[in-house]
Amino acid sequence: MKTMQIYAFDMNCVGHINHGMWTHPRDTSSSYTDLDYWVDFARTAERGKLDGIFLADIVGVYDVYKGSPDASIRTAAQIPVNDPIIPLSAMAYATQHLGFGVTVNTTYEPPFLLARRMSTLDHLTKGRIGWNIVTGYLDSAARSMGLERQPAHDARYDAAEEYLEVLYKLWEGSWDDDAVLRDRQGGIFADPSKVRAVRHEGKYYRMDGIHLSEPSPQRTPLLFQAGASARGQDFAARHAECVFIASPSPAGARSTVEALRQRAVDFGRGADALRVLNLITVVVGRTEREAEDKLADYRQHASVEASLAHYSSSIGVDLSKYGMDEPIEQRSTNANQSALAVVSGKAGGKALTPRQIIDQMVLGSRQKPIVGSPQQIADHLQMWIEEGEIDGFNLARTVAPESLRDFVDLVVPVLQERGLFKADYAQGPLRQKMFQRGDGRLPDSHPAATFRHR
Numbered sequence: 001m002k003t004m005q006i007y008a009f010d011m012n013c014v015g016h017i018n019h020g021m022w023t024h025p026r027d028t029s030s031s032y033t034d035l036d037y038w039v040d041f042a043r044t045a046e047r048g049k050l051d052g053i054f055l056a057d058i059v060g061v062y063d064v065y066k067g068s069p070d071a072s073i074r075t076a077a078q079i080p081v082n083d084p085i086i087p088l089s090a091m092a093y094a095t096q097h098l099g100f101g102v103t104v105n106t107t108y109e110p111p112f113l114l115a116r117r118m119s120t121l122d123h124l125t126k127g128r129i130g131w132n133i134v135t136g137y138l139d140s141a142a143r144s145m146g147l148e149r150q151p152a153h154d155a156r157y158d159a160a161e162e163y164l165e166v167l168y169k170l171w172e173g174s175w176d177d178d179a180v181l182r183d184r185q186g187g188i189f190a191d192p193s194k195v196r197a198v199r200h201e202g203k204y205y206r207m208d209g210i211h212l213s214e215p216s217p218q219r220t221p222l223l224f225q226a227g228a229s230a231r232g233q234d235f236a237a238r239h240a241e242c243v244f245i246a247s248p249s250p251a252g253a254r255s256t257v258e259a260l261r262q263r264a265v266d267f268g269r270g271a272d273a274l275r276v277l278n279l280i281t282v283v284v285g286r287t288e289r290e291a292e293d294k295l296a297d298y299r300q301h302a303s304v305e306a307s308l309a310h311y312s313s314s315i316g317v318d319l320s321k322y323g324m325d326e327p328i329e330q331r332s333t334n335a336n337q338s339a340l341a342v343v344s345g346k347a348g349g350k351a352l353t354p355r356q357i358i359d360q361m362v363l364g365s366r367q368k369p370i371v372g373s374p375q376q377i378a379d380h381l382q383m384w385i386e387e388g389e390i391d392g393f394n395l396a397r398t399v400a401p402e403s404l405r406d407f408v409d410l411v412v413p414v415l416q417e418r419g420l421f422k423a424d425y426a427q428g429p430l431r432q433k434m435f436q437r438g439d440g441r442l443p444d445s446h447p448a449a450t451f452r453h454r
């Protein structure tokens with residue numbers, strides 16, 4: 001039986017995915033501006049031997065619903081949202097093994113600056129950094145950056161391909177491994193013949209410069225990605241090492257996983273080059289009854305308004321314009337195409353109505369939570385791993401920090417007893433831990449390896 005990987009999914013904001021939970025009397029997510037909140041979160045995750053923390057991010061506001069950001073602002077639907085990178089070094093300092101996947105958007109920032117930020121984090125965390133590559137789906141973000149609207153869906157991915165090429169050149173090729181000598185007697189810190197400028201002239205980016213950081217433990221951070229459209233999957237299969245999906249069923253997950261692995265094989269990377277984690281929400285009690293009571297309690301705090309605001313911006317369709325029982329038949333927007341395909345029936349099944357979407361929003365999110373005793377939750381996760389052929393989970397929060405503590409204290413020991421989850425951390429950088437092989441650097445079969453200096 002293979003062991004599963006588990007990440008705690010969060011965001012540097014109050015309302016993340018299960019909207020409205022911040023109004024619960026025991027929820028502390030409105031302390032997200034306090035570093036202690038993040039350090040406590042990281043320590044809890046490491047106490048539970050979780051593989052890492054995965055931080056989402058957006059650089060715009062949800063303003064499609066009713067053509068206004070008011071609903072999002074009122075309900076804290078991912079606004080206010082702080083920078084996800086800043087708390088990481090404190091969390092890393094308070095932990096030893098925990099990995100960190102952090103989301104940074106490629107559309108609005110030159111690759112040169114991102115390259116240095118990631119290298120800095122990889123140094124400071126001793127190789128525990130992963131990057132979730134996103135291209136964005138919000139026109140509000142584009143307007144904030146001085147554009148009229150965001151680039152077209154596939155063009156965003158085209159630009160991101162080139163963005164990665166520039167980064168690979170910087171991370172993998174600018175400095176040789178033996179460039180840094182730290183030779184005090186000779187007075188030579190680094191050998192200039194082993195450091196070179198990256199010169200790039202492409203369709204979207206131009207640059208001529210030396211990477212500012214010396215080689216870090218992983219060089220290229222572990223690469224996460226979550227695109228699910230055909231173009232998104234193509235991008236993921238080419239570049240990602242870990243793909244984050246949000247499948248509602250093991251069968252759906254399985255076909256996504258099979259398609260991704262086949263694409264990775266087509267790109268010469270091998271079926272084992274990818275790990276896939278599914279988004280999951282868990283409500284656990286010491287008994288089934290306690291879990292059901294907890295769900296009923298949490299449910300009173302779920303915000304339908306926040307959820308509709310989030311959903312409308314995700315799919316680029318103003319859900320307030322539809323009657324409660326009117327099917328959402330708009331099949332194309334410039335936002336998240338895979339999420340829209342599910343709602344509009346393009347992915348199979350019938351188009352959903354706003355009422356059906358709201359019914360799905362048990363805890364203010366579009367995902368039904370798994371509810372039960374620790375044994376029932378473990379059974380469920382095991383079934384997902386076996387039938388969905390996934391490698392693990394990204395665990396969304398409900399009432400924070402209670403939901404993570406409950407998972408760590410109640411579910412993790414059962415998974416460990418069954419041999420489904422590690423009893424302790426492996427050594428080495430995050431990439432080495434994830435694949436249980438190598439030294440933390442990208443394998444030669446990854447496209448980045450072609451930019452190494454020979």
Ligand SMILES: Cc1cc2nc3c(=O)[nH]c(=O)nc-3n(C[C@H](O)[C@H](O)[C@H](O)COP(=O)(O)O)c2cc1C
Pocket residue numbers: 055056057058103105133134135136137153225226227228229230231232233244245246279335336337338339
């Ligand atoms: C579970 C999950 C989490 C995501 N997290 C983020 C995020 O934090 N920031 C972001 O800009 N996009 C995020 N996305 C959006 C994806 O990066 C991508 O833009 C989206 O899935 C649309 O891709 P597609 O059009 O290829 O389907 C997430 C997507 C999924 C499925």
